[in-house]
Amino acid sequence: MIIKGRIWKFGDDIDTDQIYPGKYLPLTDKSEMAKHAMEGTNRAEEFRKDLRSGDIIVAGKNFGCGSSREHAPVSIKEAGIACVVAQSFARIFRRNAVNIGLPIIQMREIGEIQDGDILQINLETGVIENLTSKKVYSGTPCSKLELEIMKAGGLLRYLKEAR
Amino acid sequence: MTIIEKIFSRASGNEVRPGDYIWAALDLVVMRDFGGPNVVREYQSYFDNNKVFDSKKVVITFDLHIPARDERVARNQNLLRKFAREQNVRLFDVNNGIGQHIIIEQGLVRPGDVVVGTDSHMNLLGGIGVAGFGMGTTDIAGAMFKGRAWFRVPTTIKVIVNGGLQEFVGAKDVILFILKKLGTDGALNRAIEFYGETIERMNLEQRITIASMVTEMSGDIGFITPSAEILQFLGLNTNLDGIVADPEAQYEAVYEFSVTQLEPQIACPHSPDNVKNVREVAGIKVDQVFIGSCTNGRFEDLKAASLLLKGKKVKSGVRLIIVPATMAVAQKALTEGLYEIFLSAGAVVTNPGCALCTTGHPGILAPGEVMVSTSNRNFIGKLGKGAMVYLASPATAAATAIKGVICDPRDL
Numbered sequence: 001m002i003i004k005g006r007i008w009k010f011g012d013d014i015d016t017d018q019i020y021p022g023k024y025l026p027l028t029d030k031s032e033m034a035k036h037a038m039e040g041t042n043r044a045e046e047f048r049k050d051l052r053s054g055d056i057i058v059a060g061k062n063f064g065c066g067s068s069r070e071h072a073p074v075s076i077k078e079a080g081i082a083c084v085v086a087q088s089f090a091r092i093f094r095r096n097a098v099n100i101g102l103p104i105i106q107m108r109e110i111g112e113i114q115d116g117d118i119l120q121i122n123l124e125t126g127v128i129e130n131l132t133s134k135k136v137y138s139g140t141p142c143s144k145l146e147l148e149i150m151k152a153g154g155l156l157r158y159l160k161e162a163r
Numbered sequence: 164m165t166i167i168e169k170i171f172s173r174a175s176g177n178e179v180r181p182g183d184y185i186w187a188a189l190d191l192v193v194m195r196d197f198g199g200p201n202v203v204r205e206y207q208s209y210f211d212n213n214k215v216f217d218s219k220k221v222v223i224t225f226d227l228h229i230p231a232r233d234e235r236v237a238r239n240q241n242l243l244r245k246f247a248r249e250q251n252v253r254l255f256d257v258n259n260g261i262g263q264h265i266i267i268e269q270g271l272v273r274p275g276d277v278v279v280g281t282d283s284h285m286n287l288l289g290g291i292g293v294a295g296f297g298m299g300t301t302d303i304a305g306a307m308f309k310g311r312a313w314f315r316v317p318t319t320i321k322v323i324v325n326g327g328l329q330e331f332v333g334a335k336d337v338i339l340f341i342l343k344k345l346g347t348d349g350a351l352n353r354a355i356e357f358y359g360e361t362i363e364r365m366n367l368e369q370r371i372t373i374a375s376m377v378t379e380m381s382g383d384i385g386f387i388t389p390s391a392e393i394l395q396f397l398g399l400n401t402n403l404d405g406i407v408a409d410p411e412a413q414y415e416a417v418y419e420f421s422v423t424q425l426e427p428q429i430a431c432p433h434s435p436d437n438v439k440n441v442r443e444v445a446g447i448k449v450d451q452v453f454i455g456s457c458t459n460g461r462f463e464d465l466k467a468a469s470l471l472l473k474g475k476k477v478k479s480g481v482r483l484i485i486v487p488a489t490m491a492v493a494q495k496a497l498t499e500g501l502y503e504i505f506l507s508a509g510a511v512v513t514n515p516g517c518a519l520c521t522t523g524h525p526g527i528l529a530p531g532e533v534m535v536s537t538s539n540r541n542f543i544g545k546l547g548k549g550a551m552v553y554l555a556s557p558a559t560a561a562a563t564a565i566k567g568v569i570c571d572p573r574d575l
Contacts, residue, residue, distance in 0.1 A: 070299030096299035
Protein backbone atom coordinates (compact mmCIF):
# COMPACT_ATOMS: atom_id res chain seq x y z
CA MET A 1 0.00 0.00 0.00
CA ILE A 2 1.55 3.31 -1.14
CA ILE A 3 0.36 6.60 0.34
CA LYS A 4 1.36 10.03 -0.92
CA GLY A 5 0.36 13.30 0.68
CA ARG A 6 1.10 16.70 2.16
CA ILE A 7 2.42 16.96 5.73
CA TRP A 8 0.87 18.53 8.80
CA LYS A 9 3.47 18.51 11.52
CA PHE A 10 2.72 18.22 15.24
CA GLY A 11 4.87 17.86 18.37
CA ASP A 12 5.24 15.26 21.13
CA ASP A 13 2.51 13.87 23.39
CA ILE A 14 -0.48 14.94 21.30
CA ASP A 15 -3.14 13.39 23.56
CA THR A 16 -6.64 12.29 22.68
CA ASP A 17 -8.18 15.45 24.16
CA GLN A 18 -6.17 17.48 21.67
CA ILE A 19 -7.07 15.15 18.80
CA TYR A 20 -10.74 15.00 19.78
CA PRO A 21 -11.94 17.05 22.79
CA GLY A 22 -13.97 15.14 25.39
CA LYS A 23 -17.00 17.40 25.02
CA TYR A 24 -17.75 15.84 21.60
CA LEU A 25 -17.75 12.28 22.91
CA PRO A 26 -21.55 11.95 22.68
CA LEU A 27 -21.39 12.41 18.88
CA THR A 28 -21.94 9.18 16.97
CA ASP A 29 -22.11 10.42 13.38
CA LYS A 30 -18.68 10.00 11.81
CA SER A 31 -18.95 13.00 9.49
CA GLU A 32 -19.83 15.14 12.52
CA MET A 33 -16.81 13.75 14.40
CA ALA A 34 -14.60 14.68 11.44
CA LYS A 35 -15.38 18.39 11.96
CA HIS A 36 -13.65 18.33 15.34
CA ALA A 37 -10.44 16.49 14.39
CA MET A 38 -7.34 18.06 16.03
CA GLU A 39 -9.59 20.74 17.53
CA GLY A 40 -7.76 20.69 20.87
CA THR A 41 -4.37 21.50 19.29
CA ASN A 42 -2.94 24.97 18.71
CA ARG A 43 -3.42 24.48 14.94
CA ALA A 44 -7.16 23.82 15.14
CA GLU A 45 -8.24 26.82 13.07
CA GLU A 46 -5.75 26.19 10.23
CA PHE A 47 -6.46 22.48 10.23
CA ARG A 48 -10.17 22.99 9.80
CA LYS A 49 -9.73 25.53 6.99
CA ASP A 50 -6.85 24.12 4.97
CA LEU A 51 -7.00 20.34 5.39
CA ARG A 52 -7.16 18.45 2.09
CA SER A 53 -8.23 14.86 1.72
CA GLY A 54 -5.11 12.68 1.46
CA ASP A 55 -2.97 14.84 3.78
CA ILE A 56 -0.64 13.13 6.25
CA ILE A 57 0.05 13.88 9.92
CA VAL A 58 3.64 13.67 11.13
CA ALA A 59 4.09 13.86 14.90
CA GLY A 60 6.62 13.27 17.68
CA LYS A 61 6.55 10.70 20.43
CA ASN A 62 3.53 9.15 22.15
CA PHE A 63 0.93 10.31 19.63
CA GLY A 64 -2.61 9.58 20.84
CA CYS A 65 -1.81 9.18 24.52
CA GLY A 66 -4.64 9.67 26.99
CA SER A 67 -8.05 8.06 26.84
CA SER A 68 -9.26 5.02 24.93
CA ARG A 69 -11.65 7.06 22.78
CA GLU A 70 -11.83 5.71 19.26
CA HIS A 71 -13.30 9.04 18.19
CA ALA A 72 -9.67 10.21 17.96
CA PRO A 73 -8.52 8.04 15.01
CA VAL A 74 -12.04 8.00 13.53
CA SER A 75 -12.21 11.81 13.41
CA ILE A 76 -8.77 12.01 11.77
CA LYS A 77 -9.61 9.36 9.19
CA GLU A 78 -13.02 10.81 8.38
CA ALA A 79 -11.50 14.30 8.08
CA GLY A 80 -9.44 12.91 5.19
CA ILE A 81 -6.06 12.14 6.75
CA ALA A 82 -4.51 9.26 4.77
CA CYS A 83 -1.83 8.21 7.24
CA VAL A 84 -0.24 9.16 10.57
CA VAL A 85 3.54 8.98 10.90
CA ALA A 86 4.88 9.32 14.45
CA GLN A 87 8.02 8.64 16.44
CA SER A 88 5.85 6.49 18.66
CA PHE A 89 2.16 5.83 19.22
CA ALA A 90 0.26 5.34 22.46
CA ARG A 91 -0.85 1.72 22.73
CA ILE A 92 -4.59 2.23 22.62
CA PHE A 93 -4.43 4.79 19.83
CA ARG A 94 -2.27 2.45 17.78
CA ARG A 95 -4.65 -0.45 18.04
CA ASN A 96 -7.70 1.75 17.49
CA ALA A 97 -6.13 3.11 14.30
CA VAL A 98 -5.41 -0.42 13.05
CA ASN A 99 -8.90 -1.56 14.02
CA ILE A 100 -10.67 1.17 12.07
CA GLY A 101 -8.30 0.91 9.10
CA LEU A 102 -6.40 4.21 9.54
CA PRO A 103 -2.89 3.60 8.16
CA ILE A 104 -0.09 4.40 10.61
CA ILE A 105 3.65 3.97 10.58
CA GLN A 106 6.40 4.60 13.09
CA MET A 107 9.49 6.58 12.15
CA ARG A 108 12.22 8.00 14.39
CA GLU A 109 13.81 10.68 12.16
CA ILE A 110 10.99 13.19 11.80
CA GLY A 111 13.25 16.17 12.62
CA GLU A 112 14.02 17.15 9.02
CA ILE A 113 10.49 16.85 7.74
CA GLN A 114 8.87 20.25 7.29
CA ASP A 115 5.26 21.23 7.41
CA GLY A 116 3.91 21.15 3.85
CA ASP A 117 6.48 18.64 2.51
CA ILE A 118 5.15 15.83 0.34
CA LEU A 119 5.82 12.30 1.64
CA GLN A 120 5.45 8.97 -0.12
CA ILE A 121 5.02 6.03 2.24
CA ASN A 122 5.20 2.30 1.56
CA LEU A 123 3.31 0.74 4.48
CA GLU A 124 4.66 -2.78 3.86
CA THR A 125 8.37 -2.04 3.45
CA GLY A 126 8.45 1.03 5.69
CA VAL A 127 10.30 3.09 3.05
CA ILE A 128 9.33 6.75 3.46
CA GLU A 129 10.41 9.20 0.79
CA ASN A 130 10.32 12.96 1.23
CA LEU A 131 9.53 14.04 -2.33
CA THR A 132 10.15 17.69 -1.41
CA SER A 133 13.64 17.27 0.07
CA LYS A 134 14.45 14.07 -1.91
CA LYS A 135 15.49 12.28 1.27
CA VAL A 136 14.65 8.67 1.98
CA TYR A 137 13.93 7.30 5.45
CA SER A 138 13.16 3.90 6.79
CA GLY A 139 10.18 3.59 9.09
CA THR A 140 9.07 0.59 11.14
CA PRO A 141 6.15 -1.04 9.35
CA CYS A 142 3.28 -2.50 11.33
CA SER A 143 3.21 -6.25 12.03
CA LYS A 144 1.74 -8.70 9.54
CA LEU A 145 -1.37 -9.12 11.68
CA GLU A 146 -1.91 -5.36 11.91
CA LEU A 147 -1.41 -4.84 8.17
CA GLU A 148 -3.92 -7.62 7.45
CA ILE A 149 -6.51 -5.93 9.66
CA MET A 150 -5.82 -2.48 8.15
CA LYS A 151 -6.06 -3.87 4.64
CA ALA A 152 -9.31 -5.70 5.37
CA GLY A 153 -10.69 -2.24 6.17
CA GLY A 154 -10.67 -2.77 9.91
CA LEU A 155 -11.10 -5.39 12.62
CA LEU A 156 -14.82 -6.09 12.33
CA ARG A 157 -14.67 -6.70 8.61
CA TYR A 158 -11.65 -8.91 9.24
CA LEU A 159 -13.42 -10.95 11.94
CA LYS A 160 -16.60 -11.24 9.91
CA GLU A 161 -14.68 -12.63 6.97
CA ALA A 162 -12.70 -14.97 9.22
CA ARG A 163 -15.81 -16.60 10.68
CA MET B 164 8.37 -16.32 31.86
CA THR B 165 7.09 -13.03 33.25
CA ILE B 166 3.50 -12.70 34.49
CA ILE B 167 2.12 -11.30 31.23
CA GLU B 168 3.93 -13.97 29.21
CA LYS B 169 2.37 -16.67 31.41
CA ILE B 170 -1.12 -15.20 31.15
CA PHE B 171 -0.89 -14.70 27.38
CA SER B 172 0.54 -18.20 26.89
CA ARG B 173 -2.47 -19.67 28.65
CA ALA B 174 -4.97 -17.42 26.87
CA SER B 175 -3.52 -17.93 23.39
CA GLY B 176 -2.75 -21.63 23.73
CA ASN B 177 0.84 -21.09 22.62
CA GLU B 178 4.04 -20.27 24.43
CA VAL B 179 4.51 -16.57 23.71
CA ARG B 180 7.51 -14.25 23.61
CA PRO B 181 7.67 -10.45 23.81
CA GLY B 182 6.95 -8.91 20.42
CA ASP B 183 4.66 -11.73 19.28
CA TYR B 184 1.24 -10.79 17.92
CA ILE B 185 -1.38 -13.15 19.32
CA TRP B 186 -5.10 -13.78 19.63
CA ALA B 187 -6.04 -14.26 23.29
CA ALA B 188 -9.23 -15.83 24.65
CA LEU B 189 -11.10 -13.39 26.89
CA ASP B 190 -12.53 -14.08 30.34
CA LEU B 191 -14.65 -10.92 30.51
CA VAL B 192 -15.66 -8.13 28.12
CA VAL B 193 -16.89 -4.89 29.71
CA MET B 194 -18.49 -1.81 28.25
CA ARG B 195 -19.62 1.34 29.97
CA ASP B 196 -22.25 4.01 29.47
CA PHE B 197 -20.02 5.99 27.19
CA GLY B 198 -18.20 4.03 24.61
CA GLY B 199 -20.82 1.31 25.11
CA PRO B 200 -23.51 2.78 22.84
CA ASN B 201 -21.03 2.99 19.96
CA VAL B 202 -19.90 -0.58 20.67
CA VAL B 203 -23.51 -1.73 20.32
CA ARG B 204 -24.00 0.27 17.11
CA GLU B 205 -20.81 -1.15 15.62
CA TYR B 206 -21.69 -4.65 16.77
CA GLN B 207 -25.16 -4.52 15.26
CA SER B 208 -23.99 -2.95 12.01
CA TYR B 209 -21.54 -5.81 11.40
CA PHE B 210 -23.07 -8.76 13.20
CA ASP B 211 -26.81 -7.87 13.22
CA ASN B 212 -28.57 -9.61 16.08
CA ASN B 213 -26.05 -12.42 16.44
CA LYS B 214 -25.61 -13.54 20.03
CA VAL B 215 -22.48 -12.45 21.90
CA PHE B 216 -19.81 -15.16 22.31
CA ASP B 217 -20.87 -15.91 25.93
CA SER B 218 -23.58 -13.91 27.67
CA LYS B 219 -22.01 -14.64 31.08
CA LYS B 220 -18.74 -13.08 29.97
CA VAL B 221 -20.12 -9.74 28.84
CA VAL B 222 -20.94 -7.00 31.36
CA ILE B 223 -22.25 -3.46 31.01
CA THR B 224 -21.48 -0.84 33.68
CA PHE B 225 -22.85 2.70 33.97
CA ASP B 226 -20.30 4.94 35.62
CA LEU B 227 -19.65 8.23 33.85
CA HIS B 228 -22.72 10.24 32.88
CA ILE B 229 -24.88 8.93 35.69
CA PRO B 230 -27.73 9.59 36.15
CA ALA B 231 -28.21 10.74 32.56
CA ARG B 232 -27.38 14.43 32.28
CA ASP B 233 -29.18 15.11 29.01
CA GLU B 234 -31.51 13.52 26.52
CA ARG B 235 -28.79 12.15 24.27
CA VAL B 236 -27.12 10.37 27.17
CA ALA B 237 -30.50 9.06 28.34
CA ARG B 238 -31.16 7.60 24.89
CA ASN B 239 -27.70 6.02 24.82
CA GLN B 240 -28.28 4.44 28.22
CA ASN B 241 -31.59 3.00 27.07
CA LEU B 242 -29.89 1.56 24.00
CA LEU B 243 -27.58 -0.35 26.36
CA ARG B 244 -30.44 -1.49 28.61
CA LYS B 245 -32.26 -2.85 25.58
CA PHE B 246 -29.14 -4.62 24.31
CA ALA B 247 -28.58 -6.14 27.78
CA ARG B 248 -32.12 -7.54 27.81
CA GLU B 249 -31.90 -8.91 24.27
CA GLN B 250 -28.49 -10.48 24.81
CA ASN B 251 -29.19 -11.55 28.39
CA VAL B 252 -26.02 -9.91 29.72
CA ARG B 253 -25.61 -8.29 33.15
CA LEU B 254 -26.00 -4.54 33.41
CA PHE B 255 -24.99 -2.51 36.47
CA ASP B 256 -27.19 0.56 36.25
CA VAL B 257 -26.71 4.12 37.57
CA ASN B 258 -26.85 3.05 41.23
CA ASN B 259 -23.60 1.03 41.23
CA GLY B 260 -20.40 2.91 40.48
CA ILE B 261 -17.11 2.58 38.63
CA GLY B 262 -17.07 -0.48 36.39
CA GLN B 263 -13.68 -1.96 37.25
CA HIS B 264 -14.43 -1.65 40.96
CA ILE B 265 -17.86 -3.22 40.49
CA ILE B 266 -16.46 -6.27 38.71
CA ILE B 267 -13.93 -6.73 41.51
CA GLU B 268 -16.58 -6.37 44.23
CA GLN B 269 -18.93 -8.72 42.39
CA GLY B 270 -16.25 -11.40 42.05
CA LEU B 271 -16.49 -11.36 38.25
CA VAL B 272 -12.72 -11.46 37.76
CA ARG B 273 -10.01 -13.72 39.14
CA PRO B 274 -6.23 -13.30 39.13
CA GLY B 275 -4.81 -14.52 35.82
CA ASP B 276 -7.92 -13.58 33.80
CA VAL B 277 -7.72 -11.56 30.58
CA VAL B 278 -10.29 -8.75 30.62
CA VAL B 279 -10.97 -6.01 28.07
CA GLY B 280 -13.19 -2.96 28.40
CA THR B 281 -13.96 0.50 27.04
CA ASP B 282 -12.11 2.32 29.80
CA SER B 283 -8.48 3.38 29.63
CA HIS B 284 -8.04 2.45 33.29
CA MET B 285 -9.09 -1.21 32.91
CA ASN B 286 -5.49 -1.98 33.80
CA LEU B 287 -6.10 -1.07 37.44
CA LEU B 288 -7.21 -4.73 37.58
CA GLY B 289 -3.48 -5.50 37.52
CA GLY B 290 -3.61 -4.54 41.20
CA ILE B 291 -5.22 -7.92 41.85
CA GLY B 292 -3.25 -9.84 39.20
CA VAL B 293 -5.85 -9.58 36.43
CA ALA B 294 -4.67 -8.66 32.91
CA GLY B 295 -7.10 -5.79 32.18
CA PHE B 296 -6.83 -3.70 29.04
CA GLY B 297 -8.64 -0.57 27.91
CA MET B 298 -9.70 -0.66 24.29
CA GLY B 299 -11.75 1.21 21.75
CA THR B 300 -15.27 0.50 20.58
CA THR B 301 -14.27 -1.59 17.58
CA ASP B 302 -12.08 -3.85 19.69
CA ILE B 303 -14.86 -4.39 22.20
CA ALA B 304 -17.44 -5.06 19.48
CA GLY B 305 -15.11 -7.68 17.97
CA ALA B 306 -14.35 -9.11 21.43
CA MET B 307 -18.07 -9.54 22.19
CA PHE B 308 -18.56 -11.37 18.93
CA LYS B 309 -15.49 -13.62 18.92
CA GLY B 310 -14.48 -13.81 22.58
CA ARG B 311 -10.95 -12.98 21.66
CA ALA B 312 -8.77 -9.97 20.93
CA TRP B 313 -5.38 -9.38 19.35
CA PHE B 314 -2.39 -8.31 21.42
CA ARG B 315 1.27 -7.56 21.03
CA VAL B 316 3.05 -9.37 23.85
CA PRO B 317 4.89 -6.64 25.76
CA THR B 318 8.30 -6.78 27.35
CA THR B 319 8.26 -6.44 31.13
CA ILE B 320 9.99 -4.05 33.48
CA LYS B 321 10.38 -4.66 37.17
CA VAL B 322 9.79 -1.88 39.68
CA ILE B 323 10.92 -2.62 43.22
CA VAL B 324 9.83 -0.27 46.00
CA ASN B 325 11.29 -0.60 49.48
CA GLY B 326 11.06 1.28 52.74
CA GLY B 327 8.45 2.36 55.24
CA LEU B 328 6.30 5.39 54.40
CA GLN B 329 6.15 8.52 56.53
CA GLU B 330 2.87 9.62 58.08
CA PHE B 331 0.47 11.09 55.47
CA VAL B 332 2.46 9.52 52.63
CA GLY B 333 0.56 6.79 50.76
CA ALA B 334 0.18 4.79 47.57
CA LYS B 335 -0.69 7.89 45.48
CA ASP B 336 2.53 9.60 46.53
CA VAL B 337 4.49 6.45 45.67
CA ILE B 338 3.01 6.12 42.18
CA LEU B 339 3.41 9.86 41.45
CA PHE B 340 7.04 9.52 42.47
CA ILE B 341 7.48 6.53 40.12
CA LEU B 342 5.75 8.50 37.34
CA LYS B 343 8.20 11.33 37.84
CA LYS B 344 11.08 8.86 37.46
CA LEU B 345 9.71 6.90 34.50
CA GLY B 346 7.78 9.64 32.64
CA THR B 347 4.54 9.53 30.66
CA ASP B 348 5.96 7.12 28.10
CA GLY B 349 8.25 5.27 30.48
CA ALA B 350 6.28 2.05 30.20
CA LEU B 351 5.12 2.38 26.58
CA ASN B 352 4.44 -1.07 25.10
CA ARG B 353 5.59 -2.64 28.34
CA ALA B 354 4.11 -4.48 31.29
CA ILE B 355 5.28 -3.64 34.79
CA GLU B 356 5.67 -5.99 37.74
CA PHE B 357 5.74 -4.27 41.12
CA TYR B 358 7.67 -5.80 43.99
CA GLY B 359 9.28 -4.83 47.27
CA GLU B 360 8.17 -4.57 50.88
CA THR B 361 6.34 -1.25 50.40
CA ILE B 362 4.12 -2.78 47.70
CA GLU B 363 3.70 -6.13 49.46
CA ARG B 364 2.40 -4.38 52.58
CA MET B 365 -0.29 -2.53 50.61
CA ASN B 366 -4.00 -3.28 51.00
CA LEU B 367 -6.44 -3.66 48.11
CA GLU B 368 -7.16 0.05 47.63
CA GLN B 369 -3.49 0.99 47.67
CA ARG B 370 -2.68 -1.70 45.11
CA ILE B 371 -5.44 -0.37 42.87
CA THR B 372 -4.05 3.17 43.18
CA ILE B 373 -0.61 1.95 42.10
CA ALA B 374 -1.84 -0.21 39.21
CA SER B 375 -4.28 2.41 37.89
CA MET B 376 -1.60 4.95 37.08
CA VAL B 377 0.38 2.58 34.89
CA THR B 378 -1.94 4.05 32.23
CA GLU B 379 -0.29 7.44 32.73
CA MET B 380 3.11 5.82 32.06
CA SER B 381 1.61 4.45 28.82
CA GLY B 382 2.06 0.92 30.15
CA ASP B 383 -0.04 -2.01 28.99
CA ILE B 384 -0.54 -3.32 32.51
CA GLY B 385 1.07 -3.23 35.95
CA PHE B 386 0.85 -6.39 38.04
CA ILE B 387 0.93 -6.83 41.76
CA THR B 388 0.70 -10.49 42.70
CA PRO B 389 -2.10 -10.83 45.26
CA SER B 390 -1.14 -11.67 48.83
CA ALA B 391 -3.06 -14.33 50.78
CA GLU B 392 -4.84 -11.45 52.53
CA ILE B 393 -5.99 -9.92 49.25
CA LEU B 394 -7.23 -13.29 47.98
CA GLN B 395 -9.17 -13.78 51.19
CA PHE B 396 -10.67 -10.30 50.89
CA LEU B 397 -11.72 -11.11 47.33
CA GLY B 398 -13.20 -14.39 48.54
CA LEU B 399 -10.98 -16.29 46.12
CA ASN B 400 -9.08 -19.48 46.59
CA THR B 401 -6.93 -19.17 43.52
CA ASN B 402 -3.84 -21.08 42.58
CA LEU B 403 -1.26 -18.38 41.94
CA ASP B 404 1.02 -20.47 39.68
CA GLY B 405 -0.30 -18.77 36.56
CA ILE B 406 0.43 -15.27 37.83
CA VAL B 407 3.79 -15.64 39.54
CA ALA B 408 6.83 -14.86 37.40
CA ASP B 409 9.43 -17.60 36.97
CA PRO B 410 12.78 -17.02 38.69
CA GLU B 411 14.47 -17.00 35.26
CA ALA B 412 11.98 -14.49 33.77
CA GLN B 413 13.57 -11.86 31.52
CA TYR B 414 13.09 -8.19 32.34
CA GLU B 415 13.86 -5.32 30.01
CA ALA B 416 14.81 -3.11 32.94
CA VAL B 417 14.77 -3.15 36.73
CA TYR B 418 14.12 0.00 38.76
CA GLU B 419 14.64 0.08 42.49
CA PHE B 420 13.37 2.90 44.67
CA SER B 421 13.56 3.62 48.36
CA VAL B 422 10.62 5.63 49.67
CA THR B 423 11.68 6.03 53.29
CA GLN B 424 12.28 9.76 52.80
CA LEU B 425 9.43 10.30 50.34
CA GLU B 426 7.33 13.41 50.99
CA PRO B 427 3.74 13.98 49.79
CA GLN B 428 3.86 14.34 46.01
CA ILE B 429 1.82 16.39 43.55
CA ALA B 430 1.62 16.35 39.74
CA CYS B 431 1.45 19.92 38.46
CA PRO B 432 -0.28 21.17 35.29
CA HIS B 433 -0.47 19.82 32.64
CA SER B 434 1.17 16.41 32.83
CA PRO B 435 0.93 13.53 35.32
CA ASP B 436 4.74 13.25 35.36
CA ASN B 437 5.30 16.93 36.23
CA VAL B 438 5.67 15.83 39.83
CA LYS B 439 7.01 17.89 42.73
CA ASN B 440 7.02 17.71 46.52
CA VAL B 441 3.77 19.28 47.76
CA ARG B 442 5.80 21.76 49.82
CA GLU B 443 7.41 23.13 46.64
CA VAL B 444 4.03 24.40 45.42
CA ALA B 445 2.33 24.96 48.79
CA GLY B 446 0.36 28.17 49.05
CA ILE B 447 -1.14 28.18 45.55
CA LYS B 448 -4.78 29.21 45.87
CA VAL B 449 -7.36 26.63 44.75
CA ASP B 450 -10.99 26.94 43.68
CA GLN B 451 -12.00 23.31 43.87
CA VAL B 452 -10.87 19.99 45.32
CA PHE B 453 -12.02 16.58 44.09
CA ILE B 454 -11.68 13.38 46.09
CA GLY B 455 -12.69 10.23 44.21
CA SER B 456 -12.02 8.47 40.85
CA CYS B 457 -10.99 4.93 39.93
CA THR B 458 -7.55 5.74 41.35
CA ASN B 459 -8.57 7.13 44.76
CA GLY B 460 -12.29 6.59 45.32
CA ARG B 461 -12.29 3.60 47.66
CA PHE B 462 -13.15 3.51 51.35
CA GLU B 463 -9.57 3.85 52.64
CA ASP B 464 -9.13 6.91 50.42
CA LEU B 465 -12.25 8.58 51.80
CA LYS B 466 -11.22 7.54 55.30
CA ALA B 467 -7.81 9.21 54.90
CA ALA B 468 -9.57 12.44 53.87
CA SER B 469 -12.08 12.18 56.72
CA LEU B 470 -9.35 11.97 59.36
CA LEU B 471 -8.20 15.45 58.34
CA LEU B 472 -11.66 16.89 57.69
CA LYS B 473 -13.15 15.77 61.00
CA GLY B 474 -14.38 18.80 62.90
CA LYS B 475 -12.98 21.14 60.26
CA LYS B 476 -14.57 23.31 57.59
CA VAL B 477 -13.73 23.60 53.92
CA LYS B 478 -12.21 27.04 53.35
CA SER B 479 -14.81 29.60 52.39
CA GLY B 480 -14.85 30.07 48.61
CA VAL B 481 -13.47 26.57 47.94
CA ARG B 482 -15.65 23.76 46.59
CA LEU B 483 -14.89 20.24 47.85
CA ILE B 484 -16.48 17.46 45.79
CA ILE B 485 -16.32 13.90 47.14
CA VAL B 486 -17.42 10.90 45.09
CA PRO B 487 -17.25 7.30 46.35
CA ALA B 488 -16.12 4.79 43.73
CA THR B 489 -19.04 2.42 44.30
CA MET B 490 -22.27 2.07 46.25
CA ALA B 491 -20.57 -0.44 48.58
CA VAL B 492 -17.93 2.19 49.37
CA ALA B 493 -20.67 4.78 49.92
CA GLN B 494 -22.55 2.47 52.26
CA LYS B 495 -19.47 1.75 54.31
CA ALA B 496 -18.67 5.47 54.42
CA LEU B 497 -22.21 6.08 55.68
CA THR B 498 -22.03 3.40 58.37
CA GLU B 499 -18.64 4.60 59.56
CA GLY B 500 -19.78 8.20 59.90
CA LEU B 501 -17.81 9.68 57.00
CA TYR B 502 -20.84 11.40 55.46
CA GLU B 503 -21.42 13.27 58.72
CA ILE B 504 -17.83 14.53 58.64
CA PHE B 505 -17.93 15.47 54.95
CA LEU B 506 -21.30 17.21 55.04
CA SER B 507 -20.47 19.08 58.24
CA ALA B 508 -17.24 20.25 56.64
CA GLY B 509 -19.24 21.72 53.76
CA ALA B 510 -18.37 19.17 51.07
CA VAL B 511 -20.62 18.15 48.17
CA VAL B 512 -20.93 14.36 48.17
CA THR B 513 -22.39 12.99 44.94
CA ASN B 514 -23.56 9.57 43.84
CA PRO B 515 -20.90 6.88 43.21
CA GLY B 516 -19.17 6.91 39.83
CA CYS B 517 -16.20 8.23 37.89
CA ALA B 518 -17.13 11.90 38.30
CA LEU B 519 -14.43 14.45 37.48
CA CYS B 520 -12.47 12.44 34.95
CA THR B 521 -13.26 14.48 31.88
CA THR B 522 -15.53 17.19 30.56
CA GLY B 523 -19.16 16.18 30.50
CA HIS B 524 -19.49 15.62 34.23
CA PRO B 525 -20.78 18.17 36.77
CA GLY B 526 -17.91 19.98 38.50
CA ILE B 527 -16.02 21.16 35.42
CA LEU B 528 -13.86 24.23 35.94
CA ALA B 529 -14.01 27.73 34.47
CA PRO B 530 -10.99 29.15 32.64
CA GLY B 531 -8.18 30.05 35.03
CA GLU B 532 -9.58 28.03 37.93
CA VAL B 533 -7.34 25.74 39.96
CA MET B 534 -8.23 22.29 41.25
CA VAL B 535 -6.45 19.67 43.32
CA SER B 536 -7.78 16.25 42.31
CA THR B 537 -7.13 12.71 43.49
CA SER B 538 -7.78 11.46 39.97
CA ASN B 539 -5.12 10.30 37.54
CA ARG B 540 -4.85 12.84 34.71
CA ASN B 541 -4.32 16.55 34.37
CA PHE B 542 -3.99 16.92 30.63
CA ILE B 543 -4.68 20.41 29.32
CA GLY B 544 -8.37 21.07 28.72
CA LYS B 545 -9.51 17.73 30.12
CA LEU B 546 -11.53 19.34 32.90
CA GLY B 547 -12.31 22.64 31.24
CA LYS B 548 -10.44 24.98 28.92
CA GLY B 549 -7.83 27.04 30.73
CA ALA B 550 -8.19 25.16 34.02
CA MET B 551 -5.14 24.18 36.10
CA VAL B 552 -5.31 20.71 37.61
CA TYR B 553 -2.96 19.25 40.23
CA LEU B 554 -3.00 15.54 41.11
CA ALA B 555 -2.39 14.42 44.67
CA SER B 556 -3.38 11.99 47.44
CA PRO B 557 -6.67 12.14 49.37
CA ALA B 558 -4.76 13.46 52.41
CA THR B 559 -3.16 16.29 50.43
CA ALA B 560 -6.51 17.04 48.78
CA ALA B 561 -8.29 17.23 52.16
CA ALA B 562 -5.59 19.44 53.69
CA THR B 563 -5.81 21.72 50.64
CA ALA B 564 -9.61 21.98 50.92
CA ILE B 565 -9.31 23.07 54.55
CA LYS B 566 -6.57 25.64 53.91
CA GLY B 567 -7.86 26.90 50.54
CA VAL B 568 -4.33 26.69 49.21
CA ILE B 569 -2.18 23.71 48.23
CA CYS B 570 -1.07 22.23 51.54
CA ASP B 571 1.14 19.35 52.65
CA PRO B 572 -1.02 17.37 55.10
CA ARG B 573 1.89 17.38 57.56
CA ASP B 574 1.68 21.18 57.70
CA LEU B 575 -2.03 21.41 58.46
